[in-house]
Amino acid sequence: MASLGWAVTLSVLSAASYAGAAVAQERLAKNGQRGLTRWAVALVLTAGGVGLHVIALNFGTVAVVQALGTLTLLFALPISALRYRTRISIPAWIDAGLTVAGLSLIMSLSVESDEPALLTSTGSRYLSLVTLILVAGLIGASTTAGPRTRGVLLAAAAGVAFGISSVLSKAVMAAFADDGPAAVSLFQAGMVVLLGIGGYVLSQLSYRGAGLAAPLATVSVANPIVAAIAGVVVFNESFRFGVEGRVVVAVAAIVMTLGVIGLARRTAVATPSATDPADRAVPTPTSP
Numbered sequence: 001m002a003s004l005g006w007a008v009t010l011s012v013l014s015a016a017s018y019a020g021a022a023v024a025q026e027r028l029a030k031n032g033q034r035g036l037t038r039w040a041v042a043l044v045l046t047a048g049g050v051g052l053h054v055i056a057l058n059f060g061t062v063a064v065v066q067a068l069g070t071l072t073l074l075f076a077l078p079i080s081a082l083r084y085r086t087r088i089s090i091p092a093w094i095d096a097g098l099t100v101a102g103l104s105l106i107m108s109l110s111v112e113s114d115e116p117a118l119l120t121s122t123g124s125r126y127l128s129l130v131t132l133i134l135v136a137g138l139i140g141a142s143t144t145a146g147p148r149t150r151g152v153l154l155a156a157a158a159g160v161a162f163g164i165s166s167v168l169s170k171a172v173m174a175a176f177a178d179d180g181p182a183a184v185s186l187f188q189a190g191m192v193v194l195l196g197i198g199g200y201v202l203s204q205l206s207y208r209g210a211g212l213a214a215p216l217a218t219v220s221v222a223n224p225i226v227a228a229i230a231g232v233v234v235f236n237e238s239f240r241f242g243v244e245g246r247v248v249v250a251v252a253a254i255v256m257t258l259g260v261i262g263l264a265r266r267t268a269v270a271t272p273s274a275t276d277p278a279d280r281a282v283p284t285p286t287s288p
Contacts, residue, residue, distance in 0.1 A: 007060025008107070011068035014052035019075030021045035050196060057170040058177060062231030063239075063249075064110045066166055066224035067103050070256065073220060073263040074099060095262030102256025109239045109249055119171035119234055121185060127234065128191045131164040135198070148214060154206035155215035159222025161199035167230045168192045217264035221257050228253075 021042045056065045074096050077088050119127070138157035142150040168188050175183040206215035231237040239245040 003059040004064070004107075007056045007065055008068065010052045010056035010059065011065050012071060014049045014056060015069055015071035016075055017045050017049035017052060018069075018072040019079060021049070046200060053166065054169045054173060054192075057166060058173040061110045061237045062167055062170055062235065063224070063228040063237060064107050066163065066227040066231075067106045067256065069224060070099060070103070070220050070260050073216075073260055077263075092263065095259045098255050098259030099263060100259075102252040102254075102259060105252035106249055106256070109241070109245050109252075111238055111240055118174070119168070119188070121187065123234070124168060124171065124185065124188050124191070127164065127167070127230070128187075131160060131195065135161055135202075139202070151206045151208070151215040152218045154202050155218035156222050158199045158202035158206060159219040160226050161195040161202065162219070162223045163226030164230060165192050165195035165199060166227045167234055168195070170231075170235065214264075217261040220260045220264060225253065 053065065053069065056068075077092060077096060081088050135157045138153050138160070142153035142157075145153060169192050172184055172188050172192060175185065175188075203215070203219055206219070228237075239249050241248070
């Protein structure tokens with residue numbers, strides 16, 4: 001229970017750090033990725049979020065930590081209200097409630113295997129190869145798509161990259177905790193960095209010309225789903241109550257997804273130049 005507490009605390013702080021990078025990312029997207037200060041702020045806050053996220057993976061299952069990453073969208077609500085001096089609408093509170101309800105169910109049913117599997121060197125290479133092929137395929141498909149579809153495809157690629165980066169991060173942390181730095185696979189560590197940076201760049205590019213709501217919703221949903229599936233397959237993570245527990249988790253994931261999509265739409269569509277102050281909102285960055 002203590003481990004779960006640390007996982008939740010660190011994941012919440014990580015989500016807050018990602019939300020803090022929202023303003024810089026929004027301005028970057030609106031200014032053609034120009035502005036050294038904006039890049040610096042976004043990268044520093046994102047790096048802080050990544051660090052807290054990686055440490056959290058050492059205390060909780062991939063499913064729980066990744067699901068908590070969607071709290072970034074919840075932090076967008078007060079950021080939006082403070083920055084644009086607007087009130088949080090009732091529909092936004094409903095979306096927030098759906099997200100929290102889905103998260104609570106997933107957290108309460110998620111358990112780590114008594115004998116967690118280790119990600120071998122061969123396994124990490126296969127996992128990385130499949131990930132790179134999938135990401136490359138999504139990027140390739142985006143080159144011939146319209147602006148909105150292109151943004152969604154790039155966001156999906158970012159979500160896959162972030163999700164698998166978290167899985168590999170957990171493997172690196174497990175090896176480090178068990179046998180020290182010498183046991184850490186340089187290949188796994190290198191892939192964590194590559195996928196993390198790649199995911200960040202893809203998520204930033206997904207904003208261009210497609211609005212922010214659809215890409216944000218896509219990456220926020222794809223990231224935890226991909227990571228949770230990989231966690232079950234790679235680390236033997238599971239859920240309480242067998243088949244019934246998995247069904248409840250699936251329903252919880254759907255509920256959380258609906259909440260995330262709703263929050264993304266309500267926090268990402270408008271810009272500071274919007275004519276109606278009630279429609280102005282701040283987008284949130286993606287999480288690994």
